[in-house]
Structure formats: structure tokens, C-alpha cells
Amino acid sequence: MPDQAVVSTPPMAPRESGEHLRRDITVWGSFMWGYADVGADIYVALGIVAAAAMAFTPLAFALAGAVYVLIGLAYTELASAYPVAGGGQYYAARGLGDLWGFVAGSALLLDYTIDIALFAASSAGYINFFIPGIRNYATDIGPFHHINPLWAAETIIMIVSLIWLNIRGIRESTLFNELLGSLDMMTESLVIIFGFLFAWKPELLVHQFQTQQPSLARFMYGSSLAIISYVGLESISQAAQETRRPATIIPRTSIGLIFSVLIFAMAFSTLGIGMLPWQEIAAHSGDPIALLAQNIPLIGVVVGPFTALMGATILLISANTGVMGSSRLTFSMGQLGLASPWLAAVHPRFRTPHRTIIVFSLLAIAETVLAFLTPQAMDTLGNMYAFGATLAYLLVFVSLVRLRLVDPVTPRPYRVPLNVTWRRGDERVQVPVLGILGIGGVSLIFFEVIFTHQIGRVAGPAWVLLGVAYYLWYRRRAGYPVWGSLRRDWPAEQIAILKSAEEFELLEEYQFALAASERARARRRRLPGGPPAPPETGREASP
Numbered sequence: 001m002p003d004q005a006v007v008s009t010p011p012m013a014p015r016e017s018g019e020h021l022r023r024d025i026t027v028w029g030s031f032m033w034g035y036a037d038v039g040a041d042i043y044v045a046l047g048i049v050a051a052a053a054m055a056f057t058p059l060a061f062a063l064a065g066a067v068y069v070l071i072g073l074a075y076t077e078l079a080s081a082y083p084v085a086g087g088g089q090y091y092a093a094r095g096l097g098d099l100w101g102f103v104a105g106s107a108l109l110l111d112y113t114i115d116i117a118l119f120a121a122s123s124a125g126y127i128n129f130f131i132p133g134i135r136n137y138a139t140d141i142g143p144f145h146h147i148n149p150l151w152a153a154e155t156i157i158m159i160v161s162l163i164w165l166n167i168r169g170i171r172e173s174t175l176f177n178e179l180l181g182s183l184d185m186m187t188e189s190l191v192i193i194f195g196f197l198f199a200w201k202p203e204l205l206v207h208q209f210q211t212q213q214p215s216l217a218r219f220m221y222g223s224s225l226a227i228i229s230y231v232g233l234e235s236i237s238q239a240a241q242e243t244r245r246p247a248t249i250i251p252r253t254s255i256g257l258i259f260s261v262l263i264f265a266m267a268f269s270t271l272g273i274g275m276l277p278w279q280e281i282a283a284h285s286g287d288p289i290a291l292l293a294q295n296i297p298l299i300g301v302v303v304g305p306f307t308a309l310m311g312a313t314i315l316l317i318s319a320n321t322g323v324m325g326s327s328r329l330t331f332s333m334g335q336l337g338l339a340s341p342w343l344a345a346v347h348p349r350f351r352t353p354h355r356t357i358i359v360f361s362l363l364a365i366a367e368t369v370l371a372f373l374t375p376q377a378m379d380t381l382g383n384m385y386a387f388g389a390t391l392a393y394l395l396v397f398v399s400l401v402r403l404r405l406v407d408p409v410t411p412r413p414y415r416v417p418l419n420v421t422w423r424r425g426d427e428r429v430q431v432p433v434l435g436i437l438g439i440g441g442v443s444l445i446f447f448e449v450i451f452t453h454q455i456g457r458v459a460g461p462a463w464v465l466l467g468v469a470y471y472l473w474y475r476r477r478a479g480y481p482v483w484g485s486l487r488r489d490w491p492a493e494q495i496a497i498l499k500s501a502e503e504f505e506l507l508e509e510y511q512f513a514l515a516a517s518e519r520a521r522a523r524r525r526r527l528p529g530g531p532p533a534p535p536e537t538g539r540e541a542s543p
Contacts, residue, residue, distance in 0.1 A: 040184075040318035042265050043311045044122045045229040047285030048382055049269070050278045053222025055208035057278060058269040060223040065262050067445055068230035070438035071393050072258035073416045074400045076251055080413045082494075083246035083501050086332030087325075088396040093336055095399035095406065098485040099471070102338045104395040106467030108329055109360065110388035110460065115322030116159060116364035117371065118381040123315035124154035125286035125378070129308035135286065144373045152372035156365055158316060159323075163361045166323045167347065167354045184314040187307055191293045192267045194303070195275060199296045205274035212278060221452035224445055227386050229265045247503045251414040268292070285378060287311065326360040327353045337486050340474060383453050387460030390446040397438040405429055409513035410494055411506040427520075 046057075053060040078091045086093075088108055093101025128135035128151065138146045214222065272281050272292055284291040289311055294304025331353040334344030347354040371377040400416070408429050419430040450457045475482045491514055498507040 040119060040314040041229040042268050043126070043287075043289050043315055044118065044378070044382070045226060045265075046268055046272060047281055047288035048379060049222045049226050049229075050272065050288070051222075051282035051285060052214065052218050052225060054214040054218065054278050055212035055273055056214055056219055057222065057273055057281075058266065060219065060226045061229060061265050061269045063223045064226035064230060064445070065265060067438070067441040068227070069258055069262065070434055070441055071230070071396070072254060074397055074432075074435060074438055076254035076258075076414050077412055077416050078396070078400060078403075079254065080247050080250040081410050082497065083250065083503075084332065084497055085328040086336070087329060088392045088399075089329055089338070090332055090336070091399040091403065092395045093338065093485075094490065095402040096395065098336070098338055098475075098481075099468075099483060100395060101336065102333070102471045103464060103468065104392050104399075105329055105333050105338060106464050106471075107388040107392040107395075107460075109326055109467070110463045111385060111392070112322045112326035112329065113360055113364045113367055114381055114385050114388070115325070116162070116319050116361060117155070117368040118378070118385060119315045119319040119322065120158040120162070120364075121151065121155045121368060121371070121377060121381065122286070123158060123312045123319065124151055126290065126308045126312035126315060127154070129287050129290055129312075130305070138375075146375040147372055148377070149372070151377070152368060155368050155372075158319065159361055159365055159368070162316075162320050162323045163357060165320065166327065166357045167352055168350055180313045180317050184310045187303075187310040188264055188268075188289075191289065191296070191303060191307060192264070192271060194296050194299055195271045195292060196267075198298065199292075200271055200274045202274060204277075205270070208273055208278060217452060220448040224386050224390075224448035224452060225382060226265075227389060227445055228382060230261065245503065246501050247411075247413040247506055254414075322364070323357060323361055326364075327356040330356040330360065337475075337478070337480060338471065380455060383455040384459050385456075386445070386449045387453065387456040388463075390442055390449055391460070391464070394439065394442045394446060397435055397442060400432060400435045401439075404432060404435075407490070409510065409517055411509045411513075413506070427517075 049060055050057045075087075079087070082090060082094065084090055086105075089101050089105030092104035125135065134148075134150045134154070137148050137150050139149065141147060141149070268289065272278075272288065275292060275295060281288050281291065287308055290304055290308035293307035294300045296303060330339060330343045331346075332344075333339040334341050334356075343356050343359075344353070345355050346352065367381070368377075371380045374380045403410075405424070408427060415430065416432045416434050418433040420433055422429045422431050449460075453460075472482055480486055494510060495507065498504075498510060
């Protein structure tokens with residue numbers, strides 16, 4: 001961890017400057033922001049995971065799912081305790097310091113921009129279920145062979161439409177998610193129920209398990225890709241600053257989302273390997289869920305096309321959450337002094353961070369163009385996707401443990417289960433056992449990504465290093481500590497956060513805990529020969 005150097009003043013006082021986001025997201029809206037991202041991922045991941053993990057596809061999803069549950073519990077605690085835009089980047093900055101906060105933010109930005117490109121392209125792919133001429137089109141342009149410019153053009157049109165939608169406001173974007181997400185949940189449930197009743201063959205599942213086993217390297221690649229099915233919990237935390245009563249809403253929506261998405265992912269992977277040979281699923285990586293629906297007896301002729309339509313819509317709203325997430329993330333980075341405050345500007349009429357919406361959506365368009373210059377655009381985008389997620393999640397778990405130690409007085413409406421009490425001076429600190437297990441689990445997935453992702457292990461670190469170079473340049477130019485952190489009054493900021501969220505009971509609890517902590521420090525200072533008082537709770541200390 002870098003030395004926590006300080007300067008006398010923060011770069012700006014954004015939470016007192018009037019640059020605020022509207023709190024327009026309800027319980028169902030919060031759930032749908034997460035489901036729109038996580039729930040859509042199985043539409044993309046099933047085919048590419050089957051191509052790698054073969055008959056062990058359900059096991060690959062189970063391994064990634066176990067880690068995902070731990071990630072979800074960590075985000076539930078942190079997002080309800082610190083309900084502000086920024087997500088993992090904010091938690092890392094608050095727990096580990098500015099540089100690590102920026103590293104987490106740059107990793108998440110990689111994910112969000114790829115999220116926009118990958119899921120917009122996948123949405124177009126499901127639309128092309130009805131237009132096979134576009135889906136199967138391929139041409140050569142100069143040194144680039146077997147590329148599909150028509151599919152790329154569809155994707156770019158979708159991203160441009162999402163830019164307009166998100167600048168209009170979070171309320172409009174949330175309504176868009178709620179309507180389509182609800183219909184998609186019913187469609188997925190219908191496919192699973194009728195698929196298991198009329199098309200699933202357990203003997204096929206057993207036969208493939210026995211005869212179609214992948215190598216260890218292929219299974220590792222498949223399980224690292226399976227994490228794509230579970231990426232998206234960050235969306236709830238990114239929308240926390242625009243969620244009404246977040247301390248109450250976020251735990252409910254997050255826990256419900258964790259287990260509903262896990263059930264869907266395991267159900268579809270088990271259903272698929274028990275319905276069709278894995279090779280057939282892999283061959284339809286552009287529309288695997290529609291393929292399963294089409295092969296259900298009696299109703300497949302109707303449900304197949306309808307599922308393709310739903311796949312197109314849910315993937316579009318997943319791309320929509322990528323636009324929202326990247327804009328809120330950079331909005332938070334601009335406020336914290338990790339990036340230019342130019343990024344933190346809010347539209348005077350719509351109260352949305354319009355500059356970041358435009359900048360990072362255009363970056364997603366650039367990634368789309370580059371990916372479609374390769375023969376396998378979806379694989380190219382997916383290859384980089386897991387790197388940013390696993391790096392950011394690793395830092396989130398470390399921040400979870402660290403914040404339990406340095407900020408024990410902040411009210412936590414939800415705590416990760418299985419905690420060990422550790423006496424630290426006069427304080428009792430709850431150390432999260434599952435948080436430590438999460439560090440190990442995500443480290444395993446991160447190793448798989450580095451070991452098996454040829455594009456991701458080069459492009460991912462290159463992205464982060466370029467981001468760090470920008471960070472160092474900006475901090476030096478602004479006169480801020482390059483390797484250390486700015487001095488911040490975290491208790492005052494937490495009070496402002498709870499007031500903004502109208503969580504007055506938690507605010508009273510927090511102020512009482514701060515006062516008790518101050519009295520305890522005063523008593524220790526008065527004791528002759530006693531140990532020096534630790535730094536004030538929640539504040540970064542001078543070295």
C-alpha cells in the first residue's frame with residue numbers, strides 16, 4: 001500500500017457544491033439495475049463457456065458461482081454502509097488509499113466499457129436470429145479477414161441510442177430496465193420449467209460428463225469465462241447514490257439478486273448439457289438460450305423466437321447498465337480527486353453526468369470497432385472482460401477487511417456472515433472470515449485469467465498501466481500527492497451521505513458511535529504512560 005501522505009485541502013468539495021444526483025431509484029428499480037446486468041449475462045456466457053468447458057459447463061458455472069456469492073455479500077455490506085456512486089473504486093479509495101482506488105476504478109472502467117460493447121453486440125446477435133443473412137455475413141477488408149461490418153454497425157447504433165437515453169435521466173433508464181427485465185424473468189422461468197419437464201435427458205447429461213471431459217487448461221478458461229455470468233452486482237452499488245433509502249433497499253435487492261441469478265445460471269447450464277450435445281451449444285454462441293428454447297417440444301416453435309426477442313432486449317438493458325456504471329464511476333473519481341473534476345460535471349437540466357456518459361460510450365464504440373476487426377468479435381471482447389472484474393473484486397475484498405479495521409463505527413445495515421471478534425486496544429473489531437475466503441477465491445479466478453486469456457493478460461494490464469500513467473500525470477499537474485492520499489474528513493462525509501439518503505436512524509447511531517470513540521481516545525490520552533491514541537476513526541492519518 002502506498003504511503004498515506006496528505007495535503008492540507010482536498011481537490012474539491014463536491015458533496016457540498018450542489019453537484020448531486022437525483023434519488024429516483026426504488027426497490028424494484030434497484031433490483032432491476034442489477035438483474036439487467038447480471039441476469040443478461042447467461043445469454044452471452046453459456047455458449048462461450050460450453051465451447052471451453054465442454055460437458056463440465058455446469059461445474060464451471062458452479063465454481064464461478066461460489067466466488068460470486070462471496071462477492072455479492074461483500075458488495076451488499078459495502079454498498080449499504082457507503083451508499084454513494086463509485087462502487088468498488090470508492091471502497092478501495094476509502095480503505096486502501098487514492099492510488100489503489102484509482103486502480104480499482106480503472107479495472108472497473110475496462111469492464112464497463114466492454115460491457116457496453118459486448119452486450120450491445122450480443123443484443124444485435126439475438127436480433128439477427130431473425131435476420132440470418134446479417135448474422136452469417138463475412139467479408140475481407142484489407143488485412144482483416146472474415147469480419148462482419150453489418151453486425152458492427154447495428155451495435156454502434158444501439159450504443160448511440162443508449163447515450164441519448166442515459167443523458168435524459170436515471171428515472172427513464174430505470175423504467176426501461178423494469179419493464180423489459182420483468183418480462184425477461186418470466187420468459188427465462190418458462191424456458192427452464194418447460195425445458196426440464198419436456199426436453200431434459202439426465203442420461204445425456206451423465207453420458208457427456210463421462211465421455212466429454214475438458215483438459216484442465218480448458219476447464220480453467222471456461223470457469224474464468226463463467227464469471228461473466230455473474231458480473232453486474234457493481235451496478236447496484238453504482239446506483240446507490242440515486243437509490244431511495246439505500247440502507248434498507250440495497251440489502252434486500254442484493255440478496256435477492258445474488259440467489260436468483262445463481263439459480264438461473266446453474267439451471268440453464270444444467271438444462272443445456274442435458275438437452276443437447278455441448279458442441280451444438282458452442283456452435284450457437286451468439287444465441288444459445290434461444291437455441292434451448294427452440295428445442296423444447298410442443299412450444300419451441302413459439303418460445304424460441306420469443307426468447308430471442310427477449311434476449312435482445314435484456315442484453316440491451318445490460319449494455320444500458322454499462323453506460324450508467326461507467327458514468328457514475330468516473331463521476332465519483334472526479335469528485336474524489338482521482339481524475340479531472342471535468343468528469344464530475346452534472347447536466348444542468350437532467351442532473352446526469354453527461355460528459356462521462358458520452359466519453360466512455362464513445363470509448364465502447366472504439367472497442368466495438370477494434371473487436372469486429374477480428375474474426376471472433378464476441379470472443380475478443382469476452383477475453384478481456386474477466387480481467388477487470390477479478391482485479392477490481394480482489395481490491396473490494398481487501399477493502400472490506402481493511403474498512404472493518406479502520407472504520408468500525410460506520411453503521412452496517414448488513415454484515416457479511418461468519419465474523420471473528422478481534423480485540424484491538426479498547427475496541428472490538430469484527431473480522432469477516434468470508435471476506436478472507438473471498439480474497440482466496442477471487443485470486444484463483446484471477447490466476448486462471450492470467451494463465452488462460454491470451455488477449456486479456458496483455459490488454460488488461462496495459463489498460464490499467466495507461467490509466468495509472470494518466471493518474472500520475474493528473475495528480476502531479478494538480479499539485480496533489482502522487483503516491484499518497486489527500487486528506488479527507490471521512491466522518492463528515494459519512495454524515496453528509498446519511499443525511500442525503502435520509503437514513504436518520506443510522507445517522508443518529510453513527511454520531512453516537514463517533515462520540516463514544518472520541519471519549520475513549522480522550523481517556524487513553526489522560527492515562528499516564530498509556531499507549532498513544534490511534535488515528536481518529538475514519539480519517540486518513542499523516543505519516
